[in-house]
Amino acid sequence: xxxxxxxxxxxxxxxxxxxxxxxxxxxxxxxxxxxxxxxxxxxxxxxxxxxxxxxxxxxxxxxxxxxxxxxxxxxxxxxxxxxxxxxxxxxxxxxxxxxxxxxxxxxxxxxxxxxxxxxxxxxxxxxxxxxxxxxxxxxxxxxxxxxxxxxxxxxxxxxxxxxxxxxxxxxxxxxxxxxxxxxxxxxxxxxxxxxxxxxxxxxxxx
Amino acid sequence: xxxxxxxxxxxxxxxxxxxxxxxxxxxxxxxxxxxxxxxxxxxxxxxxxxxxxxxxxxxxxxxxxxxxxxxxxxxxxxxxxxxxxxxxxxxxxxxxxxxxxxxxxxxxxxxxxxxxxxxxxxxxxxxxxxxxxxxxxxxxxxxxxxxxxxxxxxxxxxxxxxxxxxxxxxxxxxxxxxxxxxxxxxxxxxxxxxxxxxxxxxxxxx
Amino acid sequence: xxxxxxxxxxxxxxxxxxxxxxxxxxxxxxxxxxxxxxxxxxxxxxxxxxxxxxxxxxxxxxxxxxxxxxxxxxxxxxxxxxxxxxxxxxxxxxxxxxxxxxxxxxxxxxxxxxxxxxxxxxxxxxxxxxxxxxxxxxxxxxxxxxxxxxxxxxxxxxxxxxxxxxxxxxxxxxxxxxxxxxxxxxxxxxxxxxxxxxxxxxxxxx
Amino acid sequence: xxxxxxxxxxxxxxxxxxxxxxxxxxxxxxxxxxxxxxxxxxxxxxxxxxxxxxxxxxxxxxxxxxxxxxxxxxxxxxxxxxxxxxxxxxxxxxxxxxxxxxxxxxxxxxxxxxxxxxxxxxxxxxxxxxxxxxxxxxxxxxxxxxxxxxxxxxxxxxxxxxxxxxxxxxxxxxxxxxxxxxxxxxxxxxxxxxxxxxxxxxxxxx
Numbered sequence: 001x002x003x004x005x006x007x008x009x010x011x012x013x014x015x016x017x018x019x020x021x022x023x024x025x026x027x028x029x030x031x032x033x034x035x036x037x038x039x040x041x042x043x044x045x046x047x048x049x050x051x052x053x054x055x056x057x058x059x060x061x062x063x064x065x066x067x068x069x070x071x072x073x074x075x076x077x078x079x080x081x082x083x084x085x086x087x088x089x090x091x092x093x094x095x096x097x098x099x100x101x102x103x104x105x106x107x108x109x110x111x112x113x114x115x116x117x118x119x120x121x122x123x124x125x126x127x128x129x130x131x132x133x134x135x136x137x138x139x140x141x142x143x144x145x146x147x148x149x150x151x152x153x154x155x156x157x158x159x160x161x162x163x164x165x166x167x168x169x170x171x172x173x174x175x176x177x178x179x180x181x182x183x184x185x186x187x188x189x190x191x192x193x194x195x196x197x198x199x200x201x202x203x204x205x206x
Numbered sequence: 207x208x209x210x211x212x213x214x215x216x217x218x219x220x221x222x223x224x225x226x227x228x229x230x231x232x233x234x235x236x237x238x239x240x241x242x243x244x245x246x247x248x249x250x251x252x253x254x255x256x257x258x259x260x261x262x263x264x265x266x267x268x269x270x271x272x273x274x275x276x277x278x279x280x281x282x283x284x285x286x287x288x289x290x291x292x293x294x295x296x297x298x299x300x301x302x303x304x305x306x307x308x309x310x311x312x313x314x315x316x317x318x319x320x321x322x323x324x325x326x327x328x329x330x331x332x333x334x335x336x337x338x339x340x341x342x343x344x345x346x347x348x349x350x351x352x353x354x355x356x357x358x359x360x361x362x363x364x365x366x367x368x369x370x371x372x373x374x375x376x377x378x379x380x381x382x383x384x385x386x387x388x389x390x391x392x393x394x395x396x397x398x399x400x401x402x403x404x405x406x407x408x409x410x411x412x
Numbered sequence: 413x414x415x416x417x418x419x420x421x422x423x424x425x426x427x428x429x430x431x432x433x434x435x436x437x438x439x440x441x442x443x444x445x446x447x448x449x450x451x452x453x454x455x456x457x458x459x460x461x462x463x464x465x466x467x468x469x470x471x472x473x474x475x476x477x478x479x480x481x482x483x484x485x486x487x488x489x490x491x492x493x494x495x496x497x498x499x500x501x502x503x504x505x506x507x508x509x510x511x512x513x514x515x516x517x518x519x520x521x522x523x524x525x526x527x528x529x530x531x532x533x534x535x536x537x538x539x540x541x542x543x544x545x546x547x548x549x550x551x552x553x554x555x556x557x558x559x560x561x562x563x564x565x566x567x568x569x570x571x572x573x574x575x576x577x578x579x580x581x582x583x584x585x586x587x588x589x590x591x592x593x594x595x596x597x598x599x600x601x602x603x604x605x606x607x608x609x610x611x612x613x614x615x616x617x618x
Numbered sequence: 619x620x621x622x623x624x625x626x627x628x629x630x631x632x633x634x635x636x637x638x639x640x641x642x643x644x645x646x647x648x649x650x651x652x653x654x655x656x657x658x659x660x661x662x663x664x665x666x667x668x669x670x671x672x673x674x675x676x677x678x679x680x681x682x683x684x685x686x687x688x689x690x691x692x693x694x695x696x697x698x699x700x701x702x703x704x705x706x707x708x709x710x711x712x713x714x715x716x717x718x719x720x721x722x723x724x725x726x727x728x729x730x731x732x733x734x735x736x737x738x739x740x741x742x743x744x745x746x747x748x749x750x751x752x753x754x755x756x757x758x759x760x761x762x763x764x765x766x767x768x769x770x771x772x773x774x775x776x777x778x779x780x781x782x783x784x785x786x787x788x789x790x791x792x793x794x795x796x797x798x799x800x801x802x803x804x805x806x807x808x809x810x811x812x813x814x815x816x817x818x819x820x821x822x823x824x
Contacts (some may be wrong), residue, residue, distance in 0.1 A: 011667040026411050047714035049629040062385045077351040089720045090763045091548050094663035099713030121361050133548035133574050136503050144346035145708045153359040155327050155402040162545050186357040191396055203233050218462040253508035282539040282588045295514045297754050302459035305507030340781050342709050342751035351502045368751050440821050532772050557756035565771045567739050567814040590819040602809055608773040613796045617644050
């Protein structure tokens with residue numbers, strides 16, 4: 001059975017990002033996948049110290065920093081898809097989530113060590129919820145980064161909500177968040193496990 | 207046979223965006239799909255006049271503006287995937303490409319008319335090439351917009367290059383651009399035609 | 413007397429972007445500056461053809477394309493500040509406005525011809541108004557581009573509004589838009605005319 | 619004498635972001651201002667816990683979290699301008715810097731407590747340096763956020779560099795970084811201390 005993890009990056013464990021994630025994971029499970037929820041603020045995550053800038057081969061999984069980021073990355077590795085649900089802090093993800101993303105360089109940079117990003121082919125969905133502007137901006141930032149780490153984004157895989165009214169009183173964002181779970185699971189079930197990036201591709205073209 | 211169209215949004219018909227697109231389409235065709243290239247600057251595309259803000263049901267395909275945008279949208283509709291290769295004008299797509307994207311609201315807004323975006327399930331890849339900074343910014347902007355119109359982005363579906371040296375002297379961007387074609391075609395071949403967004407999803411959850 | 417021009421980049425000449433701009437220009441005039449309003453959709457603006465990529469010295473003001481962009485650029489040159497009020501099309505400025513910005517390379521690129529951007533020291537404010545998400549994203553994109561062309565942005569010089577209710581029923585965005593006019597005018601009155609960028613600066617440092 | 623602080627947000631205390639910042643602060647000091655440099659990675663900064671979402675009046679300076687963020691905010695408060703020099707982690711500021719920015723909500727949100735953001739009227743410059751794409755994206759994100767907190771950005775106040783070669787071997791980025799210091803200091807010297815945002819502005823307009 002395929003597996004999808006949900007990451008709630010809000011300090012509020014029962015806040016709006018968390019609730020929308022629950023709905024999203026519920027919708028995913030209806031497509032026949034296992035799900036697991038992670039509350040990011042329960043994990044200690046130190047800032048990335050950018051070993052990769054010193055020597056590209058220094059950065060590898062597991063990361064040398066001995067906090068709890070590797071635990072989360074273990075869970076990401078076991079899963080086929082990932083849904084990130086985030087509050088919007090200044091039109092972008094909170095620093096705590098950004099720290100996790102920075103640290104995930106250890107997964108992506110395995111390209112330099114083993115020739116393959118450990119995130120390649122994972123399917124990613126993003127939900128961003130704020131009470132002012134910037135929700136699109138935060139969601140698209142996360143999704144774009146993950147594509148350049150090797151992940152895929154399904155149709156309607158980005159949902160965002162930026163209004164003063166609580167998200168769970170708005171039918172439209174509830175539908176969008178649930179559909180993020182649906183489409184991530186649908187795509188996880190459709191995609192075969194292949195080596196997506198072909199490092200020798202130019203030989204077959206020229 | 208599945209089909210992928212490539213859109214060169216550079217005024218230079220044989221410039222770098224165009225060459226990278228050629229390589230990308232070549233790589234796509236090696237995966238067993240038909241390809242077609244469109245030079246956007248050969249088409250007259252007027253600015254969107256935002257009918258949708260007046261009345262959400264006014265905006266539908268074909269667009270009421272009688273220029274050549276509908277011709278391109280016809281080609282998009284016939285295809286299963288799309289690769290957009292663009293120069294970088296001020297860290298973002300040129301206004302001419304943005305005009306096309308704005309006009310593609312006529313495809314996306316069929317949600318309001320027929321319950322379904324005409325772009326749903328199409329696979330999109332983006333290549334951005336500049337001689338200064340901003341290539342990531344341009345590429346991610348295009349990809350994110352298209353996801354929120356209903357398209358999917360495959361692993362490594364975004365490539366960007368921002369250096370003063372010509373792109374075709376840089377092996378890494380040639381590989382990245384070729385792989386954009388490969389992964390768009392791979393994903394086009396893997397994805398089934400389904401209705402991705404379920405408007406009644408909440409009924410199955412609550 | 414200093415002068416500020418306002419650019420309404422909405423096709424709706426009496427729509428929300430236009431109304432907020434009127435209020436903003438009114439607030440500016442209360443600071444003792446002249447104002448003028450331009451409706452961008454009344455001007456024909458062709459796409460930039462990127463001469464600068466062929467030869468950096470080819471792009472200069474007035475632009476070689478014989479449409480009405482030079483007229484607007486004439487007005488920008490006569491002014492000390494500029495307020496751009498825009499609707500949000502897919503989280504970013506409409507292609508028509510982006511075409512103007514692309515064409516304004518002819519003003520910025522005078523660095524290569526005469527050693528000085530013709531936009532240097534102008535003060536810029538931005539108002540973005542949409543009925544969905546993306547208003548911050550559109551506003552910040554415009555402001556950031558203009559800073560890298562040589563313009564300054566005053567405190568609170570960016571205002572954005574992204575809600576389904578009409579902007580003119582929302583006191584907060586009316587205040588923000590008015591303050592954009594106020595701060596642009598305040599800063600125009602405070603800034604001296606100097607050469608901001610010193611091309612020989614390294615000589616005084618090392 | 620006016621004062622400008624420089625924040626190096628790289629874990630490398632003598633890396634490229636740090637060196638460019640030194641040059642920038644040197645150029646600032648030549649304009650007759652005091653300068654002070656802060657190495658952000660020497661400070662412990664916990665993630666923001668978003669009190670403001672629970673009750674808008676809970677978030678105020680000094681922040682309730684008892685780490686070293688308040689020390690940095692003290693230094694920001696004493697200064698008239700700020701130059702942030704940052705490495706680029708995934709096209710955006712490192713999580714550690716984002717955590718500081720999130721925590722600076724305590725300064726901005728004094729609007730709700732005392733009617734005035736404590737960052738209002740401060741002048742901000744940004745330098746972003748990476749060895750791949752995304753430097754513009756990181757720099758503009760930081761600058762835009764700070765404008766919406768009440769800061770101003772001078773002409774040429776954003777500099778970015780994204781190439782594999784070391785920044786200090788590139789004359790153009792050295793000039794740009796030095797000019798960031800120059801223009802921030804120039805603007806600090808020109809701007810008067812005023813209340814920029816007028817909360818009663820509509821009374822004078824309607």
